[in-house]
Amino acid sequence: MDFKSFTYQGLPSRVLFGVDHLAVAKVEAQRLGITQPMVITGQQQSMLGSAINSMLGGSHWDGAKMHTPIVETERALSFYQDRKSDGIISLGGGSAIGLGKALAFRTDCPQLVIPTSYAGSEMTNILGETSESGKTTKRDVKIQPETVIYDPALLATLPAKFAATSGINAIAHAVEGLYAVDGNPIVTLMAEEGIRALAAALPKNDYKQALYGSWLCGTVLGSVSMALHHKLCHVLGGTFNLPHAETHAVILPHATAFNAPSAPLAMAHIQLALNTNSAPQGLFELARGLGAPTSLQSLGMLETDLDNAADIASSNPYPNPQPLTRKGIRDLLDDAFHGRRPNE
Numbered sequence: 001m002d003f004k005s006f007t008y009q010g011l012p013s014r015v016l017f018g019v020d021h022l023a024v025a026k027v028e029a030q031r032l033g034i035t036q037p038m039v040i041t042g043q044q045q046s047m048l049g050s051a052i053n054s055m056l057g058g059s060h061w062d063g064a065k066m067h068t069p070i071v072e073t074e075r076a077l078s079f080y081q082d083r084k085s086d087g088i089i090s091l092g093g094g095s096a097i098g099l100g101k102a103l104a105f106r107t108d109c110p111q112l113v114i115p116t117s118y119a120g121s122e123m124t125n126i127l128g129e130t131s132e133s134g135k136t137t138k139r140d141v142k143i144q145p146e147t148v149i150y151d152p153a154l155l156a157t158l159p160a161k162f163a164a165t166s167g168i169n170a171i172a173h174a175v176e177g178l179y180a181v182d183g184n185p186i187v188t189l190m191a192e193e194g195i196r197a198l199a200a201a202l203p204k205n206d207y208k209q210a211l212y213g214s215w216l217c218g219t220v221l222g223s224v225s226m227a228l229h230h231k232l233c234h235v236l237g238g239t240f241n242l243p244h245a246e247t248h249a250v251i252l253p254h255a256t257a258f259n260a261p262s263a264p265l266a267m268a269h270i271q272l273a274l275n276t277n278s279a280p281q282g283l284f285e286l287a288r289g290l291g292a293p294t295s296l297q298s299l300g301m302l303e304t305d306l307d308n309a310a311d312i313a314s315s316n317p318y319p320n321p322q323p324l325t326r327k328g329i330r331d332l333l334d335d336a337f338h339g340r341r342p343n344e
Contacts, residue, residue, distance in 0.1 A: 006184035011222050013123060014147045015215065018208065021114050021151035025052055025089065028147045032110040034087030038080050040064055040100050045092045045116060048154075052089060052114075059083040061099075066244060067130040067237055068098035077106055085109070090145075093117035093166065094244055101127045101143045111145040116154045118166040118198070118210060119245065120173055120218025123148065128234065134312070135238020144222075150215060155207040164290035165245035167202045167210055170217040171195050171283070172252045176227050177220035178266035179259060181319035187223050188269065190216045195273035202290055227320040228313075229255035232329070235313045242299050249292040250299065250339070253284035254332050257342035262321040280342040295339030306333045 016024055029037055037058035041049035046062040053060040061079055065072050080088075080103055090100030091114040098121065104111045105127055113122040125144035128137045155163070174191035177183060197213030200206070232251050236242045257280035260267050267279040276282030288294055297303070310330035317324070335342065 007182070008184045008186045009223070011123065011125065011144060011219065013145050015150065016147070017150040017212070017215070019149060019151055021149050021154060022052065022055065024149055025112060025114065026055060028112050028149065029056055029087065029089065032087060032112060032146055034089070034110055034112070036083065036085050037087050037089045037112075038083065038085040038103070040076070040088060040090045040096050040103075041092045042095050045096065048116075049091050052091060056089070058089075059085060064092060064095040064099040066095050067135060067241070068095070068102055068128060070102075070129050070131045073099060073102040073106075073129065077103055080107065088112070090114070090122075091116065094119040094121050097121050097145075098128065101145070102129060104145075105138075105140055105142050108142045112147045112149070113145045114149045114151065114154070115211075115214075117158070117245075118155075118163070118170040118214035118217075120170045120214050120221050123215065123218035124222030126222065128238075130238045135234045137234065148215075150211050152208040152211050155211055158207070160205070161291055162245070163205070163207075163210070164202060164287070164292040165243075165249045167198045167214065168252060168283075168287055168290070168292055169245040169248040170214040171198050171286075172229055172233075172248045173221035173226070174217040175252065175256055175266070175270060175279075175283070176229050177217075177224050178269050179263035179321045180224035180227065182224050184224075187220050190223075191220045192269045192273050194220065195270060199274050199286055202286075225319060227318065228258060228322075228324065228329075231318060232309075232313050232333070235309055236296070236301070239312060240301060240305055240309065242296070242301060246293050246299055247296075249287050250294060250296055250336050253280045253287065253342045254336045256280040256283055257335075258328065258332050259320065259322045262323075266321075284341055296333070296337040297339070301337060303337060306330065306337060309333055
């Protein structure tokens, strides 16, 4: 194979997979020099967070919110400072991990992350935050967690619908990694394998294999730039408050169809991973077969807001394989709103 020149920078997180999260969390916190941890969860994982906090003797914040609102981060930062915390232990999905990252960015404290979803943000130095003006993202070395503990036992009780949308959210990272402007062969290997592992595992509730796939997809997310799919999901989540993972599940087949004409090699890798003749249609059928939502309308999006969403998504240029036009984005959103099966 004739490779073009490329750059690959491995991310520095230490990964522990398939372990007892409680026992290992104590050892890892000590290794990182955390003596007064702030344990961060949402309400759903509050009991697990309390168990970790009781073992480590720190403080517990169970107020993590979707899309990491800056106003909530400021409240959590005051809590962190008042209790003289010296490190973060985030347990949960994207909301808890996002808040932990937001605090680490502001304090440069060590982070230990224990994911309970397939979102993959634990493997990145990316932070997305929302304010009244919308959602913004930043990359910084302080945002990258020092240690990630993957314990499949924590995923075994995930509701089927949440597992489906969280898994497709992870697949979206790999799909965009395959046509990223700064992609490389290493990322391509991880992306195809991540899609394959998740697509095979999710219908069977194979949490260990799905978690393995989500780790690979999260590593892709942290290694290269994302494009139209993630831009649209940030707009829809940050401006219209649509649920994060569900929005990814709806948008992914349509963003893939939009980019298919200009990314044939990426489509070929997706087709191999899904064992299908059409990448967009294979992603759509995977979502539908898992019972994930397939329309923006089902998520509460108003058809009257589609024009505004298209305006925002097309207002600032960013790398994407297929040239971006306001009309093309508006047509994509219309298909996603109605849940149409994508065409190539």
